[in-house]
Amino acid sequence: MIREKLAHILLALAASAVTLTAHAESGWNQLNMTQGVTHISREIYHLHMKIFWICVAIGVVVFAVMIWSIVNYRRSKGAVPDVTLVHNTRVEFIWTIVPVFILVAMAVPAARTLIEIEDTSKTELTIKVTGFQWGWQYDYLDDGVMYYSRLDHRSDAARELLSGIDPESVEHYLLNVDHPFVVPVDTKVRLLVTGADVIHSWWVPAFGVKKDAIPGFVNEAWFKIDKDKPGLYRGQCAELCGRDHGFMPIVVDARSKEDFAAWLKQTAAAQKQAAAPATPAAAPVPTAATEEKAPWPKS
Amino acid sequence: MAESHAAPSDSSQYYIPHGSPWPIRASVALFAMMLGAVAYLNDWAGGWAFAPGAVLLAYMFFGWFSTVIGENQHGIFNLQVDRSFRMGMMWFIFSEVMFFAAFFGALFYARVLSVPWLGGEGVKVFTNFILWPHFEANWPTNGPAHVGGLANGEFTPMAPTPIPAINTAILLTSGLTVTIAHHALRAGNRARLALFLALTFLLGFTFVGLQAHEYGEAYRDLGLRLTTGIYGSTFFMLTGFHGLHVTIGAIMLTVIWLRVLRGHFTPNRHFAFEAVAWYWHFVDVVWLGLFIFVYWL
């Protein structure tokens, strides 16, 4: 409520800015978390809205009392202070205990969702995701398919300092990659997330998945995209990882099970004959695995 | 605590110096030292870069403390000032405890969490399966890549005996001797005080000597170095910082001893002595923690 109200005030204030920007409509309605395309992402969205409205409700009550006092107990209106009102065990007890119940009401559904998220059992497909400076490496462990995914060339050109290219003219500016991450819908896909050099974080809002990619460690995450929701889903690296942290997006290409199977088969074959598993564009990236074999520098 | 009275005791007012040149010299000294360290670590200068700061710092400590001691000897500190000093020292020691806590925290984290995880326990099965397939969690360790150590990546951990055990005995004894010295001071038995105080810092320096010997052995024969994985890191950082504190403590005890010989301190007014004694006990207790968690278990 407060948020909405303020949002409108802001809209007014921002009117000046609107004129400055090419297509205002696109941005103004970007106000809330996405519902996403997985069961979990929807759970998270509803949890988010629930806490939000509880906070709004509390806010309305608390702020109402404050505003009431500010309006009614003004000295200018001749209000005389009731200096005897210094404490009241009953109300103090109430406003200590009531919040506790409210918190429990929030914690229970939160815990339930969390337990669901942490359940990585019964996954049907396992893919290793390695973040590196600056891009992502996808490794289909069971099928010997591996490729790198980096910022696409048009964004890369436009993002140069004073490139003179108008970002508005680049479609999906900064949110497009050379090789999207292909996965099947309606399949519980397990990601094994790790980092090659520094910490990165693999985040696709539409899946409600954000997992840090930590060098030398492997984190598990999973998602199951709705059967009827194939398509492209975009995300970004969500942990500061150096100069180009802002330029290592994630694009997931969710395909029907059949299409995915076909793609996998074909890519596997292609990569077999091609000597280098990596795309020519990609410099060989030290995965933590090779790192292990490499003789560790004795300092 | 009960409210304190600014009431006059042996000196009517709470003594407030009207300006002092020492703190700013301390700041400059610290700054100079850090600049030296930066220059050295960035290969902009050699080790000598530390020297100016270090010299300044030594000069500052000497000057600052002689000033305060001088004031004290003039009896311008009342009991309330004395109490301020005591509280200050206690909280300073507490901050030191928390500094060590950080490194103990690192030790426990490695032993209880990160090493087992690398070994594939708990939530990190795949860490071991994919990244470190040949690694089995154990302690002590220099990690899955056998960092540091001898040519073959191996190393021998530091045994709790003989030296560490002896050192434990030494420190515990020194804790005892300093207490005896304190009682002697209270009882006005100066000869005894001087003797046991001397014993205390001699024991302290012996400890440092043995520690140095132990380090030499570790570096030469055991392949145990600062760079020997997480065991080497925690071992040397913990024992190293402790050793540093023992050295400082022993030096402070020596200063107190010299002051005793000069006839400073009275049976009921000897803050400096007690401060150093507390510090010594703190160093003592930290060592027990080290002996148990670093050497023994």
Added chain:
Amino acid sequence: MAEVLTTASHDDHDHKPHGWRRWVYATNHKDIGTMYLIFACIMFFVGGGAAMLIRLELFKPGLQFFDPQFFNSLTTMHALIMIFGAVMPAWTGLANWMIPMQLGAPDMALPRLNNLSFWILPFAFTLLLSSFFVPGGAPAGGWTMYPPLILQTGAAFPMLIFSVHLMGASSILGAINVIVTIMNMRASGITLLRMPLFVWTWLITAYLLIAVMPVLAGAVTMLLTDHFFGTTFFTAAGGGDPVMFQHIFWFFGHPEVYILILPAFGIISEVIPTFSRKPLFGYEAMVYATASIAFLSFIVWAHHMFTVGMPLAAQLFFMLSTMLIAVPTGVKVFNWTATMWKGSLSFEPPMLFALAFLFLFTIGGFSGLMLAIVPADYQYQDTYFVVAHFHYVLVPGAIFGIMAGVYYWLPKWTGRMYDQTLAKWHFWLSTIFVNVLFFPQHFLGLAGMPRRIPDYAVQFTDWNMVSSIGGFGFGLAQLLFPYLIWKCVRSGVPVGPRAWEGAHGLEWELPSPPPYHSWTTPPSDAVIARGAEH
């Protein structure tokens, strides 16, 4: 040292040292407090300048001004300067000025240490700021300094580490001084539960400082040895773990954020009763709430790390412990509200800032609570939603708290009343623009804009422009603040001891401006009785 001894005996306590010595050799709590406050103000402008550059680059998509690396340096330095250079020194400055006056003490307990803890700071920040000019540029790994990234810093790396060491030393010494002053310098009759809440909150803040600053020092020391001496605390290959640093850092970091806000709670608890002409509601509850917040702040740290892949049990524990903090904080908010209830309110500048604090800090608290909900945090973490959260608690929280304090006590310090109309302009501009600046960042975060990025996808343009406009507005509004103080010092109207009619507390029993040494003779019981009622 001779000069010290000679001055020691004589009792003319209003004698001031003159010239540069008065400041460089300062041992007087007011002089040192003044230096702290001036330093904090300068740093606020420097850190704010960095923030302005950040908002400038983020005004529209595409890189117009800075290389991404330099942008990251701006972000990192902005945070370090604001937290360690602006807010913490401002609090220590206020503590120096007010605590001895409020406790009936002649000065701080350890005057020389006091000088040291201040004078370390200018050197620390010289070291930190000069890192902009060394090869590799200023630190760019974020104020959280996570390895391995921070280990990629160039020549600035040791400068960062050592400046953090210096800042830590300064805060620890300052905190020791505060604790000793409060515990040992109270005039007889001022029992702990008769102390003003500003003193109480600062006492608890000082405990937090002594407990966590050494831990930060330890953490950065490990970074130093990992970088230069081959230790492997934060390297898996050697059996360490990069996440270990995060645990140690946040064990410091979370209490740190309460270090930034608790003194503000104290100031609000002094200002609201004064301008409601009514004693603070639930004084003891306030004290206990503050203590519980401080206690809880030690067991919530991993709420900054929900995405690092912690075991389920750990995530649940840290979620619950974090949510619990809403309870004591709520008690405070409710007590402040109840203090205004049936009061007789007037709206001088300190009260205005206190009221803005009340509303806007609470909003920041709500977003904090949302962040505590682990599954939701998976979506919020490292987005502008977090940035919005902490700026709501830090800017209209901590900064407004400082403003309220300065506007409250400035007449006491200078003996002159400032231009209240101008101060109200400062208030209204700040309050409006701070919301224009930070409220849209909630939307940006929820819509998926990550933090710590110099450039963004076009759909984030509109709200970023709004935010930047708010930022410039807020920034320009701040220029009124130093001008106003300068004007007050030069040409303010003289005021009596009790500058605000509703004001209670020992500081108001002293003349304005107070004597060089506050209470050379302890206040009489009558004075205390008058002063110490809250």
